[in-house]
Amino acid sequence: MRNRLLSTMAAMVGLALGAMAGTASAADPIKVGAIVSATGPASFLGDPEKKVLELYADRINQAGGVAGRPVQLTVYDDGGAADKAASFTKRLIESDKVDVIVGGTTTAATMAAVPLVERAEVPFISLAGAVVIVEPVKKWVFKTPHTDRMAAEKVMEDMKARGLTKLALISEDSGFGKSGREQTVAVAKERGIELVADETYGAKDTDVTAQLTKIRNNAAAQAVLVFGLGQGPAVVTKNYRQLGIALPLYQSHGVASKEFIRLAGGAAEGVRLPAAGLVVAAQLAAEDPQKKVVTEFTKVYEEAFSSEVSTFAGHAYDGLMIALDAVRRAGGTDKAKLRDAIEQTKGYVGTGGIVTMSPKDHMGLTLDAFHMVEVKQGDWALVK
Amino acid sequence: MFAELLQYMLSGLTIGAIYALAGLGFSIIYNASHVINFAQGEFIMIGGMASATLTASGVPLPLAILIGCGGAMLVGVLVAKFAVERARNASTVTLIIITIGASIFLRGVAELVWGKDFKRLDAFSGETPIQLMGASMQPQSLWVVGCAAVLIVAIGLFFNRTLTGKAMLATSHNRLAAQLVGIDVKRVVLASFALSAALGAIGGAVVAPITFSYTEMGIMLGLKGFTAAVLGGLGHGPGAVAGGLIVGVAEALGAGYLSSAYKDAVAFVIILAVLLFMPNGLFGKRGTERV
Structure with a gap:
């Protein structure tokens, strides 16, 4: 009895440890799907990301949407678990039939979603850092944050x-x-x-x-x-x-x-x-092209959530904006055209830097996007 | 060379003292109810979070710790009353699973109450490191070790010198006999949860300046505390304390001399080895008595 109990305890310790091409009319919503880790160990990244996506989807809709079409945002929380990220990606693709997916807070979650979006051919903009996401280049996968x-x-x-x-x-x-x-x-x-x-x-x-x-x-x-x-x-x-x-x-x-x-x-x-x-x-110089964007974003974010803005929130903003900008340029949400438009993103000034993508570079940031900072007082x- | 070893020992003893408190909590509840309470880590979390957030909003530190302690005791009693007691006739394994459920529930509630970010609690007496023969330690480490020592002695006195303590000991030895001589066994179980929760919460408060507090801080501390309790022999108080210190020091030495990648593995290799080769732990009695 006791031995069985102990082995059960040991086991418990172990424990504790196809996209459809729709014909879009002008009023059809642009379906943006997102998977973020709003809870769990990566919540300090995912929670601001989720808030930003929701905030900006609302703001854009209030301003009349993109090319007359409202943005319909579907956010799932993967809790920081890669397997959940994969099943939510499947759900976004198969039941929600989204046009573009933003997210994957962590590299693990992103890499779990990659094979699915590649197979279903849905444009995917990741919010995770590792260089493996875009190197080697994957046809449908992009990312906004700087790499390690x-x-x-x-x-x-x-x-x-x-x-x-x-x-x-x-x-x-x-x-x-x-x-x-x-x-x-x-x-x-x-x-x-x-x-x-x-x-x-x-x-x-x-x-x-x-x-x-x-x-x-x-x-x-x-x-x-x-x-x-x-x-x-x-x-x-x-x-x-x-x-x-x-x-x-x-x-x-x-x-x-x-x-x-x-x-x-x-x-x-x-x-x-x-x-x-x-x-x-x-502290950015007034002539810095990013100055206006980051000051504006900081103001909106801090007013809405009365907490300090983080770069991670910025990544989500950049992801959503690059996606919607591409929808505008592609003239709709045809996935192949949308993908091409994202790849052709040029000179987009975001919170992370100035993004110019190419078929060889699905992130589009240069070393200039980074500033060396020191903690003082x-x-x-x-x-x- | 010596300074290096001393540094590892100091780091190990500091964190080991917390494992010891957590392990003691496991043992107390195990004795009273034969339940392995996997929500023990959450008591630590409640103590840490409450003291960090309360002091941040202006409550003096001792009062904040006291409130955290009281809150944790209340939660402990509620868990015992509404989760464990109601399933009294279920098997021990079921009860253990219930406590795992309770721990997940408590983490969720804590996330709603306190949010998901890390909270900072200032060290009790400054952050100027104390130099000791080439090694250095944070003053908070002394608080941790000191508090753990005081609590462990107090618990020892409580069990051996007071009637309530003796009643709890009697229950652990023979539940039926204890009931027959008039001990209210149900209240003993409640008291054991309250006591463990208090130990955990104080541990959480003193360790918070070193570890930061967040809603998931209890998971690892709880598991390490469990390792400590098993290593010392489940239900054996001094054993749990020794177990905690051994796990803490082993971890620090492992990280220092082997590779830091194996730090957590050290604790879990210990627990696997103990369960396989010495299921009664270092000090535990032979298991056949308690079937």
């Missing part, structure tokens, strides 16, 4: 400018962190930066002093890069200061929200990271 590769490149560019060549890496064992680690390793090789330490930590770890002690004892390291999302990087930052490590600390674009500064408190001072123009909207400051 760009973040690694930007960080190493900054290191070079400061005369640093030896980097210690500590990455999260999440999809984002793993992909970031791979890209960092690859970019380091290209840019002549030597990777002298390669540590990882768990996304929910509450203490990473063990890993950081190893880095501290590594005499070769000249700078440290953390690749992670959510509270993990804040824990790393606090432990980093606790251990009194004096090396420059870099973070990825994954923490480019005020939340990070709030959580890490004083420990965040001096941390550098690549971030989109959105987080430093007020509890706020972001542009590194000149």
Whole structure:
């Protein structure tokens, strides 16, 4: 009896751990489907995304829709689970018969949806970061956020400018962190930066002093890069200061929200990271083409939700706007034409940067889209 | 070299102290009702979230912890009363599944009440690291270890020196006999849930400045606490404490000397090994007595 109970307990621990071409008349709604992780571990990304999609769908409809057609938004919450993302994608394609899908908050959710949209031939704009989403190029898949590769490149560019060549890496064992680690390793090789330490930590770890002690004892390291999302990087930052490590600390674009500064408190001072123009909207030069867009978006977002805008919210905005802009240019929602129109997006000024896509580039951002920022007195400051 | 080891030990003991509190909570409830309460982690979460959000809105810290503690006890009693007690005649496995359900429910409610973002609670006595022979620790670690030690001693006294405590012990040894000598077994079960919830909530409050609080903070802490309880021998209080410290230190050493990728694996390899080779844990009595 007891043995059976124990084996059951062991099992429980284990546990705990075809698109149709419609004939669209002018008043037919434009059906936009979205899968986001509004709950679950990635909710700090997915929740603002969902809010932004709903807010802007409403605003556009109040302003008369797109080319006289209203936007009909269907949002599903995958709870951060890739398998759910896949089944919701199926539902969007088969029962809701959407014209375009925006979403996939995480890379895992996006990659689960990719085979489905490719088979059903539905344009899909992902909101997730990893470079694998658009490299190699997939015919129907696009994305709005900057890639981890760009973040690694930007960080190493900054290191070079400061005369640093030896980097210690500590990455999260999440999809984002793993992909970031791979890209960092690859970019380091290209840019002549030597990777002298390669540590990882768990996304929910509450203490990473063990890993950081190893880095501290590594005499070769000249700078440290953390690749992670959510509270993990804040824990790393606090432990980093606790251990009194004096090396420059870099973070990825994954923490480019005020939340990070709030959580890490004083420990965040001096941390550098690549971030989109959105987080430093007020500091952008007046002639910066993004200035108007990001200032406007920040205002609308903060008025609607009385909380601080995050880059993740911006990704959702960009995704929706690129999709609707393509509908306008394609003159309807014929999926093949819509796909081509998205691919031809040129000079779209969004919150993430200026997007110019091509058959070879389904993201369309260049390294200029990133600004290197440093935390100073509890706020972001542009590194000149 | 020594400083490195000391650093790992300090990190391990800090987090181990929290695992110990969680493990103790598992043991108390297991003793009174033979239920493995998988909502134990959620008690920790309630303590952490309540103290972080209340202090943020201006409530003094001790009062905030007290309110969090009271809230968690109330939730514990409600779980016992409306989920566990009603299914009294169900098998133990069913009861365990009920507690898993309760934990998911509590996380959902917490998400509605407090939202999904991470909450910050300032450290109780500053954040200037304490240097100790080349290793450094946050002052909050002392709070964690100190609170855990005080609570563990208090629980020990409660069980051995007070009538209520003795009644709870008696129930754990022989439910029927306890009932026959006039102990209200139902109330003992309720009291055990309240006590575990209080332990969890205080643990959550003292650990919040280190870990941040969020609605899912209890999942991992709960599982590690369970590992601690099983390692020490389910239902064995001091065993759970030792188990918690062992798991915490093993994790830190594993991350330091092996690879940080295996940090969580360490705890779960321990639990698998214990369940396979030593199902009674390090200190547990032979299981045949309790069928």
